[in-house]
Amino acid sequence: MSPASPETLERLEADLVSGRLAEIIADIAEEAAEVIRGFWHRGVVAERKADDSPVTEADRAAERVILQRLASEWPGVQTVAEEQSSDSGLPAGCDGWFWLIDPLDGTRGFVQGREAFSVNIALVRDHYVVAGAVVAPATHTSWRSGPLGGGAFRRQNDENWHPIHVRERPNDPVALVSHSLSDEEAERLIRRHGCTQWQALDSSLKLCLIAEGRFDAYPRTGPTSEWDIAAGHAVLQAAGGRIITPDGQGLMYGKPDFANGAFVALGG
Ligand SMILES: Nc1ncnc2c1ncn2[C@@H]1O[C@H](COP(=O)(O)O)[C@@H](OP(=O)(O)O)[C@H]1O
């Protein structure tokens, strides 16, 4: 595909500012969620990718829907998507505008029958995430950023979008952590970030639950890919939260191998 024309990029930026873009990517993620639900109801079989992580036909089918619809709305904007990258490799680098897509984050939980898996679409400009949509197919719940600088929103069962906001940090903050940690590892990690209690949850839904004010922090030391985090990051920052790295900087995108190091996501 030829690169996006100047007119397309102008339209992309106008749609970002007005909030039209965030509404469209939420709609695309909801369509992908419908595709995933079809596989979920029939039961899924996981295959192993080269890096030994699981992949299913649902991941691939959902990613096809997302890539087709993004290309028809804003043709030629670069995409970095989980399954595309594992089939054809990663681009050497990305500057300017690009999409980060994880069609099914939390595949391990999905295959094991847990409900915490999500569809993730994010837009990055000059290494910062500027818009995102996350959908949880199992619970019919969606989160998205709004117009640029205009908050974050959630809806369930196709009802109206409601504004969401992080909560003020309570005296006894509660953290979310990955299911991949042992209890001892989780306990040590959350205490380093001043939290007293924790729950384990798969996928980017951790970021959305902080965005809607139900939890306070998500510390992570183990590796993640940029497409795992970017859409939830966009929702969280639009809701008043942030993600910081150990050197106190914001999390940036388009890094070598599109890999994140340690970070902590924080609400209020
Ligand atoms: N060693 C590693 N390198 C890159 N990403 C990793 C990883 N180990 C786990 N992840 C990613 O973290 C995501 C799961 O996060 P969590 O543990 O918070 O549920 C998975 O996304 P997928 O399910 O899309 O593969 C997985 O790709």
Ligand SMILES: [Mg+2]
């Ligand atoms: Mg993922």
